[in-house]
Amino acid sequence: MRGIFKLLLGVAIFLAADAAAFRSGWYAPYLEPNSSAGMLQLTLSRARKHQSEWTEPLVLTLGDSRMNYSSKLANEHAAKNKYPFRLSHGGVAGTNPRVWHYILRELDPTARRYKAIVFPVDSFDDEDTFIDYNDYPIDINYLSLLLRWSDIPAYPQSYATPKYALEAWKASLFKGAALQQDILALFLNPAKRLEEARTTRDWWPNGSYDYLEEERSVAGLAIDWTTRAVTIPPGVDRQVIETVLLRPNAPQTGRYGQYRRRWFNELFARYQNSPTKLIFVMLPRGPIVRPPVQTVSSVIRDFAKQGRITLGDEHRFESLEKPELFRDGLHMNRAGSTLYGEMLTDDLQRILGAI
Numbered sequence: 001m002r003g004i005f006k007l008l009l010g011v012a013i014f015l016a017a018d019a020a021a022f023r024s025g026w027y028a029p030y031l032e033p034n035s036s037a038g039m040l041q042l043t044l045s046r047a048r049k050h051q052s053e054w055t056e057p058l059v060l061t062l063g064d065s066r067m068n069y070s071s072k073l074a075n076e077h078a079a080k081n082k083y084p085f086r087l088s089h090g091g092v093a094g095t096n097p098r099v100w101h102y103i104l105r106e107l108d109p110t111a112r113r114y115k116a117i118v119f120p121v122d123s124f125d126d127e128d129t130f131i132d133y134n135d136y137p138i139d140i141n142y143l144s145l146l147l148r149w150s151d152i153p154a155y156p157q158s159y160a161t162p163k164y165a166l167e168a169w170k171a172s173l174f175k176g177a178a179l180q181q182d183i184l185a186l187f188l189n190p191a192k193r194l195e196e197a198r199t200t201r202d203w204w205p206n207g208s209y210d211y212l213e214e215e216r217s218v219a220g221l222a223i224d225w226t227t228r229a230v231t232i233p234p235g236v237d238r239q240v241i242e243t244v245l246l247r248p249n250a251p252q253t254g255r256y257g258q259y260r261r262r263w264f265n266e267l268f269a270r271y272q273n274s275p276t277k278l279i280f281v282m283l284p285r286g287p288i289v290r291p292p293v294q295t296v297s298s299v300i301r302d303f304a305k306q307g308r309i310t311l312g313d314e315h316r317f318e319s320l321e322k323p324e325l326f327r328d329g330l331h332m333n334r335a336g337s338t339l340y341g342e343m344l345t346d347d348l349q350r351i352l353g354a355i
Helices: 002-022 036-053 071-080 097-107 138-143 162-173 180-188 190-210 238-245 255-270 299-305 334-354
Strands: 058-061 086-089 116-121 222-224 229-231 277-282
Touching: 036 058, 036 086, 036 097, 036 138, 036 190, 071 086, 071 190, 071 334, 086 334, 097 116, 097 138, 097 255, 116 334, 138 162, 180 190, 229 238, 255 299, 277 334
Parallel strands: 058 086, 058 116, 116 277
Antiparallel strands: 222 229
16 A cells, blocks of 8 residues: 555656646746747737737637738738728647647637637638548647646547557646657757747747748749649749649548538537637638549538538639749748738628628
């Protein structure tokens, strides 16, 4: 019994130390700024700054790196047209609906902080790819500091593969274990890490808001879909073009639709009795649009029919799907992102004014 008591006491002390360091928020400012968890924390800090300083009704946009519009220029456009809201961007490169659920829990604990929340997608249909987002291990890196005791066992159980489920259990129970590489890098060169973290933390809220996309484009890019012959302009990364635009079609099993339904249901449940409007909009799909794939489901359209969400015009941004408005096979350049931000702001004014 004495041995069991010592073991339990040791576990309790370890959990207490882990919680004090990583659940209290103490470690968050010292994360590697360019890491997944670090970028997410920086984005949260910018959104919280907007909450505290801006007096207008806020519209939060989520998304991954493709949602690279300039919220600064979009807000200048809104102010010029006397629209009664401001856009705050809470998107983080590489994230998806599972991560968005936890981002919203942090930024909007009462589910009443925002006038609307905008979810950008590249299709209202559920196109399966060879990536299984149910088993997407990168999510664990983003969420290592956001997970709570109450997320056990639901979060680890959202992974089907035992290897990833185990990692999710570790991140939920012992944050230090999930962050061990980050902690090791900190101890190997603490002065460098602390300076980088401080500099980035001071710059990020205003600097990232002021940032404008690159001006370079993939003008001249062309694809013959019959022969799959591609013309790539000088200086454009062929591998990115081939990986993004020429990727093979995956079997359409409905797996992605199941994933979307699971995590958007989690999101919507928090806003069931909220005045916040949930709006889905299209992203420009690329500098060249891939041939359509016959999908087996459209979860987003189903939600719209149920009256749970509002859809933007599905064809609204097709005019932006051309090489001169993209900097690579996936991301808009400065001209494209500026036009997208202005068009998005106009659409939100029409949608919110009509609701």
